[in-house]
Amino acid sequence: MPKKFLIRVPASTANLGPGFDALGAALSLHLVLTATLTPKVATTITYTGPTPCSTVPLHPFLNMITRTAIYLATAHNTTLPRMALHIANPIPLGRGLGSSGAAVVGGLVLANLACGLGLDKARLLDHCIAFEGHPDNVAASLFGGAVAGLMVRDVRQVHVDLCKWESDVEELAAADAEGAGPVPPVPALEAGPIGLHVRVPVSEAIRCVVVVPRFELSTKLARSVLPETYSRPDVVFNLSRTAVLVAALGAATPNPVIIREAMRDRVHQYYRRSLVPGMSDVLEMADVEGLLGVCVSGSGPTAIAFATAGFEEIGAKMRTIFGKAVGADGEGSTAGGSRQDP
Numbered sequence: 235m236p237k238k239f240l241i242r243v244p245a246s247t248a249n250l251g252p253g254f255d256a257l258g259a260a261l262s263l264h265l266v267l268t269a270t271l272t273p274k275v276a277t278t279i280t281y282t283g284p285t286p287c288s289t290v291p292l293h294p295f296l297n298m299i300t301r302t303a304i305y306l307a308t309a310h311n312t313t314l315p316r317m318a319l320h321i322a323n324p325i326p327l328g329r330g331l332g333s334s335g336a337a338v339v340g341g342l343v344l345a346n347l348a349c350g351l352g353l354d355k356a357r358l359l360d361h362c363i364a365f366e367g368h369p370d371n372v373a374a375s376l377f378g379g380a381v382a383g384l385m386v387r388d389v390r391q392v393h394v395d396l397c398k399w400e401s402d403v404e405e406l407a408a409a410d411a412e413g414a415g416p417v418p419p420v421p422a423l424e425a426g427p428i429g430l431h432v433r434v435p436v437s438e439a440i441r442c443v444v445v446v447p448r449f450e451l452s453t454k455l456a457r458s459v460l461p462e463t464y465s466r467p468d469v470v471f472n473l474s475r476t477a478v479l480v481a482a483l484g485a486a487t488p489n490p491v492i493i494r495e496a497m498r499d500r501v502h503q504y505y506r507r508s509l510v511p512g513m514s515d516v517l518e519m520a521d522v523e524g525l526l527g528v529c530v531s532g533s534g535p536t537a538i539a540f541a542t543a544g545f546e547e548i549g550a551k552m553r554t555i556f557g558k559a560v561g562a563d564g565e566g567s568t569a570g571g572s573r574q575d576p
């Protein structure tokens with residue numbers, strides 16, 4: 235019997251407003267990987283998913299999932315076994331719903347299983363953070379539910395080294411059609427813990443409404459517009475709101491006045507909103523029955539509302555505001571749970 239693995243990884247919404255690079259929540263939309271080991275046949279990748287903009291490469295060195303898996307195998311002095319991999323990905327790319335975080339988590343879990351590495355999730359989180367540079371989206375996708383994460387160490391250097399390794403591997407793909415050739419040595423990751431996380435309890439009453447604009451916004455670009463330093467009032471603005479938000483989300487009956495104010499942010503949304511026509515107005519939305527608050531999902535361009543009722547009306551209002559800003563209707567209002575992921 236060929237060895238087969240099925241891996242499901244949830245999409246995520248990161249930051250939740252003020253918790254930049256710290257808070258995240260899994261969403262009920264899943265990347266599904268089906269891998270069948272094929273020792274005698276070269277690795278093949280097939281992909282299905284709504285990708286109206288970017289296309290997903292199918293070479294093992296170019297595809298983010300297999301490249302990440304190859305990294306983890308190489309880091310443990312072994313080789314990723316040959317396989318037939320099918321990627322079913324409903325998570326829209328480059329929209330702030332954690333597609334890259336889910337791909338990294340999926341790739342690491344795939345290598346951990348296929349190579350029999352036996353790493354625990356805490357160590358997988360360390361490797362995820364080395365790829366993404368922040369723990370929020372990957373911790374949500376790895377552990378499910380809503381999470382708060384932190385980095386024990388500064389991983390900027392290993393993140394830069396890993397980006398360089400990824401581009402070296404991509405260059406190799408041009409010369410090696412099968413992608414089974416020698417892999418350059420990977421940057422060493424120091425012993426953990428590098429990342430720590432805790433679960434954030436969220437009221438059973440809270441659901442998410444997301445409106446996904448029709449264009450991609452890469453996380454890299456959305457991070458490049460952020461300043462290097464912040465003023466003390468802005469830092470205190472976000473610290474106080476993050477602390478209040480984390481406590482307020484768990485209340486059995488969520489308080490809309492508190493949550494609305496606690497979801498405001500001065501660290502990233504202020505700088506990113508000009509990249510997304512209509513976002514400023516969507517963030518100011520109020521007075522809809524059941525609405526708790528609205529924020530940018532991850533690095534955008536998606537907007538996400540937390541609500542206890544009125545989901546259709548909230549989605550319609552968000553679409554209308556986006557539509558007015560771009561002169562056309564926004565895309566796909568979807569109600570989805572931010573509750574614990576299985």
Ligand SMILES: Nc1ncnc2c1ncn2[C@@H]1O[C@H](COP(=O)(O)OP(=O)(O)O)[C@@H](O)[C@H]1O
Pocket residue numbers: 265288290291297298299321323326327328329330331332333334335337451452453454532533
């Ligand atoms: N399932 C996948 N398979 C391969 N590559 C993926 C997959 N999901 C995401 N990616 C890569 O990640 C990029 C998007 O990452 P990013 O800019 O961080 O946006 P997002 O907010 O969606 O995470 C895509 O353009 C693609 O290169």
Ligand SMILES: N[C@@H](CCOP(=O)(O)O)C(=O)O
Pocket residue numbers: 246247248249254255256329330331332333334335368370371453456457502531532533534
């Ligand atoms: N904290 C990060 C989160 C990026 O999430 P993504 O879903 O856009 O990949 C950021 O805000 O840059």
